[in-house]
Amino acid sequence: MFLINCPYCGERDQQEFKAGGEAHIERPKQPTELSDDQWAEYLFMRKNIKGVQFERWVHAHGCRKWFNMVRDTSNDEIKAIYKMGEKPPSQ
Amino acid sequence: MTKNLRVKSSQYIDETNRISFKFNGKTYHGFKGDTLASALLANDVHLVGRSFKYHRPRGIMTSGSEEPNAIVQINPGTNRTEPNVRATEVEIYEGLEASSQNCWPSVEFDIGGINNFLSPFFPAGFYYKTFMWPASFWEKYEFFIRHSAGLGKSPISSDPDIYDHQNVHCDVLVVGAGISGILAAKNAAKNNFKTLLVDEKNELGGSTIYENNELSKIDNKIPSEWLKKEIEELKVIKNLEIKSRTSVAAYHQYNYLLARENLTDHLETKDKINKIRQRLLKIRAKKVILATGALERPLIFNNNDRPGIMLSSAVKKYSEFYGVACGSKNVFFTNNDSAYESALSLYNKGINVEAIIDIREQSESKIVKKVNKVGIKIYWSHSIVDTAGYKRLNSVSIMKLSNDGTSVIGNKISISCDCLGVAGGWTPAVHLYTQSGSKLNFDEEKKAFIPNKNTSEQISVGSCSGDFKINEIIKNLNQKLKDTLNIKQTDLDNIKVEVDQENSKRNIWLLPSDKPVGKTKPFVDYQNDATAKDIKLALREGFRSIEHVKRYTTTGMGTDQGKLGNMHALGIIADTAGVKMGELGTTTFRPPYTPLTFGTIVGRNVKKFFDIFRRTPMNDWHVENKAEFENVGQWKRAWYYPINGEKMHQAVQRESKAARESAGILDASTLGKIDIQGSDASEFLNRVYTNAWSKLAVGKCRYGLMLNEDGMVYDDGVTTRLDENHYIMTTTTGGAANVLGKLEDYLQTEWPELDVYLTSVTDHYATASLCGPNSKKILKKIIPGLDLSDKNFPHMSFKEANIENIQCRIMRISFTGEHSYEINVQASYGKDLWEKCMEAGKEFNITPYGTETMHLLRAEKGFIIVGQDTDGTMTPIDLQMDWIVSKKKYDFIGKRSLYRSDTMREDRKQLVGLLTDDPNTVLEEGAQIVSELDQSPVEMLGHVTSSYFSPNLNKSIALAVIRSGKDMMGKKLFVPMENKNINVTVSNPVFYDEKNERLNA
Secondary structure, eight states: OOEEEETTTEEEEGGGOEEEEESOOOOOSOGGGSOHHHHHHHHHOOOOOSSEEEEEEEOTTTTOOEEEEEEETTTTEEEEEEETTSOOOOO | OOOOOBOSOOTTSEEEEEEEEEETTEEEEEEETOBHHHHHHHTTOOEEEEOTTTOOEEEOOOSSTTOSSOEEEESTTSTTOEEEEETTTOBOOTTOEEEEOSOSBOSSSBGGGHHHHTGGGOOTTHHHHHTTSSGGGHHHHHHHHHHHOOSSOOOSSOOOOEEEEEEEEEEEEEEOOSHHHHHHHHHHHHTTOOEEEEOSSSSSSTTGGGOOOTTOEETTBOHHHHHHHHHHHHTTOTTEEEEOSEEEEEEETTTEEEEEEEOSTTSOHHHHTTSEEEEEEEEEEEEEEEOOOEEEOOOOOTTTTSTTEEEHHHHHHHHHTSOBOSOSSEEEEESSTHHHHHHHHHHHTTOOEEEEEESSSOOOOHHHHHHHHTTOEEEETEEEEEEEOSSSOOEEEEEEEOTTSSSEEEEEEEEEOSEEEEEOOEEEOOHHHHHTTOEEEEETTTTEEEEEEOSSSEEEOGGGGTOOSHHHHHHHHHHHHHHHHTOSOOGGGGOOEEOOOOOOOOOOSSOOOSSOGGGOOOEEETTTTEEHHHHHHHHHTTOOSHHHHHHHHTTTOSTTTTTTTHHHHHHHHHHHHTOOHHHHOOOOOOSOSSOOOHHHHHTTOOGGGTSOOBOOTTHHHHHHTTOEEEEETTEEEEEEOOOTTOOHHHHHHHHHHHHHHTOEEEEOTTSEEEEEESTTHHHHHHHHBSSOOTTOOTTBEEEEEEEOTTSOEEEEEEEEEEETTEEEEEEOTTTHHHHHHHHHHIIIIIOTTSOOEEEEOGGGEEEEEEESTTHHHHHHHHOTTSOOOTTTSOTTEEEEEEETTEEEEEEEOOSSSSSEEEEEEEGGGHHHHHHHHHHHHGGGTOEEOOHHHHHHHHHHTTOOOTTTTOOSSOOTTTTTOGGGSOSSOSOOTTTGGGGSTTTTOTTSEEEEEEEESSTTOOOOTTOEEBSOSSOSSOOOOEEEEEEEEETTTTEEEEEEEEETGGGGTTOEEEEEOSSOEEEEEEEOSOOSOTTOGGGGO
16 A cells, blocks of 8 residues: 555555546647547546556545646656645656 | 483573463473474474375474464354464463364374375365366365365354554664664664554564574674673663564555554453553554564475474574474584574584485685584585485485486485475565565575666665675664665674685475385475475476466465575476576565464454444434334435334335324434535525526525536435525435535535635534324414414425524425424434424424335336436436426536537437336336346346335335436336236336326415
C-alpha cells in the first residue's frame, strides 16, 4: 500500500483513497452534437498504460476532495499530485 | 531409553529452572531458554515427524524459522492448538504439549510409510497424471486425496486469545538483530533517527552471540564477548525501540512492512489468559535496513534426509547456545570452512567428532589447520554416496569424487555416526528484500543471489547482502550507513577486526552417487519430498520456467517455502538445462516470510466487529416487538413483525392488508439523505436527474431518476425543495454513499463553477413513514395545529411542523400508492416519534410493517426498486418510464446515451407485469421466461425480477424484464421450472389503483 500526499490533508495511507480512472477526460460540453462513435470514445475508451499514467483519485475517507495523480503503474511510484483544474506537469 | 546430551552449561539456558513438557504423550524435561527442538535433542529425540508424501521419518534439521521437517502440532486437542509450528521456534514452558504430524498411528510406526516403498510410483506430477481419467471420477478421487493431504489439524473450537493490530511509524526500521542489525540500529539511533529494531528470536545477537571461535577477533575480543557489550550499550540508547520475538512477515512497497510480535506464546497457559497473544505491527518506515542474515544450505546427496542429518550451523548452535550435543558420534560433510567451525566447537566442548568429509581437494585456512592439529580425520575430495538408519542415522558411506565432481570412484568407506552436520554454503535471506520489489543479481563467485537494485529507501547489510566475513560486514556496513543516514562518522570507523581470510568453496548442486540418479533419493525440498530426480524428470518432460518446475514438482511449496532447498533446485535446473543461474532467475518470494495465524491477520475485527452494522434510532422498538431483520447494505432493517407465531408469508399478508385498509407505519430512516445547498442547487439537480427541476416550487417534492453516463438507471428517490437554494435529496438505502460520491465527482471535476454544497445527513434524521387511509387522522392527532387539507398540504408537498417541542419535516409522499406522510425528526427523537405514532394510531389498528411488505405494496403499484428490477442494463425507456425523461432539457447525466443505437433498439429487455394463469401460483424471482416450450436450445426472453402474492388483489403478481416486452401486452408465455411449466400472461406493471385515486383517499 502506498502513501498518498493529499493536496488538502497531507500524507495519508492509500486505504483512505479511491482511484477514479484516467484523468483529463473532459465531459463533452455539447453531447448531443456528437456522433455515436465520438460519444463512445468519451464514454468507454480509457488508457491502461504500463508506465506513467495520469489518474484521478479521491480522498474518499478523508476530505472527499478529488485530485490528479501521475503514477507509474509498473512500480506505483507517484511522480506528481496536483489539484483538479491545475495544469498537469510537463512530462 | 533416553540419554542426557546436555554437555556443558550454557549462559542462555537457565539450568536452575527445570521445565517439564510432553511430546507425543511422553514427558520430557528441559530448561528455561530451550526451544522444543533443543530440549528434544537434549533427550536424544531426533525423530519428530514424517514427511508429507513418502512418510519418511524426519528429524530436526535446523535451529531456526527455516526448519522444514520438525513441524509439530502444539497443545493438540485444546482450543489453543496450532498446527505446523516449527519446533525450532517454540520456547518451552511448563505444561507445553506437542505432537508429531502427518503420521498414523504414531511417528514411530506410521502406516503411510508404505508410500516410501511405493515411491517409484509417485513421480513428479503423480496426481496430475493419475487422477485425470476418467474426468467424471474426480469427485471420488478428491475424497481420498483430501483425506491424505494436509499436515496438522486446525482447532475446532473458537480461539480464546486476543489479537491486536498496531500502526508504527519510525525513521529507521532495522530487521534482524545480528551483529549488522545491532550496529546499524545503534548508529541510527545515536544520530537522532527514531529507530525500531526487530528480531524473530527472543535473544538478540544472531549467530555472532555464540561465536566463540578464537580465530576471529573484534577489538581483540572474541566476537560473542564483544557483541554482548554492544548489546548492553544498546539497551540504554534513546530513540531506539527493540522488539524481540517479532518476525517481519511482509515487506510491501513504500516501506510498508507487516510484522508479528509474539507476546504470550512462551508463557505458561495460566499466564496467557486475558493478554494479547500476538500483535500485527503495521510499520511505516522512512528507511529500512535489512539485516536478515543468511541461511545455511544443505548438500544434496542420496538419502540426505534421515533423522540425525542436520545443518552444520545448527549442530554448532545447539552445542554453543543451548549446550546440547546432537549426537555422540558426529560427522560433518562440507564444501566450505563452516563445518570446521562447528567441528571445532564440538571438540572444545568435549563432544566426539569422528570425521569431516570435504568435497574440496584441500583448504589452507587457519581453521582447517587447527582442526587437523586436534586430530579430527578429514576426507578430502570425498562425497557421501548413501546413508543408513531408518529412524536415526547410523552410518554414512563415502567415496572419492572424480576430478570433475560428476562421479565417484574407488572404494566405498562406511563411517559409523549418529549425527551428520552438512554445510553447503550460505544463502543470503533476501526474501523480504525481493518482496519489496527490489531486484537480485546472481553472484557467480559466491553462488548466491544478492541485492542489486532497490526500489525504496532501503539497504541490505551483513550476510543478507552477501558479506559473510566479519571484516567485510563491518567495512561495507559502515559505508552504507554513512550513505543512507547521511552521516560522517560512525562507531564502526575504529573497529579492529581479525579474521581467517581464506574462504574457498567447491560448489556441486547435486552430488554424485555410485547409483544412477533414478535409484537414489537426494531430497531438495524436505517438507514436500521433492527430490533432484523429480526436478530432472520435470525438465525431461519439457518444463523450463522455474515457476513451472516449482509447481509441477512442488519444490518450495511447503509451509517453509523451500528456504533450504530452493537454491539447489535452481542449480540443478541450471546444470541440467545448461543455462546460467542468473538467467534462470528465482521463483517469486511471497509474504509471509513465516506463517501468520489467522488471529493475527484479523486482529480485533472478530465477532461483532467482524462486519459492523448500522441500526436506526427506532431499532430498540423493533427488537422489543419481535421484528425479524434483514441486512440491507450495512443496515439492519426490520423485515416483518410476526405475531402469534406467524410465518413470514402470513405476517406480510396481514401487514399489507392493514396498510391499505387502515394504517401502516414503516421505519424509513435508512434511506440516504443528502442536504444540497447553494445558489446553483436547482441547476445542479437539472443536470443529475432526468427530469426538470428549475420550476419546482419551494415546499414541493419531486421524484427523480438518476442515470449513469451510459444511460442506465443508477438510483432514484424524492427530492424536496426546502427553500430557494436548499434541497433535501433522498436516495436508495444501499446507494446513499455511492450517490454522494458520484455527485461530488461531477461537482468537483466537471462543474466546479456551480455553487453547490453537498452534505450527507442520512444518520442525522430518523424517518417514520405513515401510510394508509387513516394516516391523515393519526397525523392530525399528533399535530393538531397543522392544516392537513389536500389544498394546503397536497400530495408531493412538504411542511415544517412541531410535535410538541420536536421540530419535524413532513413530506406527503408515497411509495405504496396510499395516502401517506414521511415524518423526519432529529435522529435522537426517532424512537419517541415512532411511539407517538403507534400510540395515536392505536384506535386505527396501526400496523408496523417491514421491508418485505414495503416491497409487496410498491410492486402492486408497479414502482421499481433500483437494484432489484434494474441491474445496470436498464434505461428509463426500458422501464417504461419515458414520462420522467425530459425532452426539453439540453443535457443531463446519461442523456446522450439514451440516443445510442444500442439503447434505442426496440428489442431491448423491458419491464412488464406478469400474471400467472393460476392466481395462486407465485413465481420465483430470477425464474427464466420463454415463449416456446419445445424449442432446443430454448430462447430465454427474460426473467422475473419481483414476485409476490398480493393480499389486496388476492392473486399472484410479478414484475419481469422481457425482450420487446412493451409490445407483448396480453401475450401468453411460460416460466419453465424444475417440475412444471407455469403459464403466464404479460400485463401492465401497475396492478393496483392504476388511476392513483388512493393517494388522496
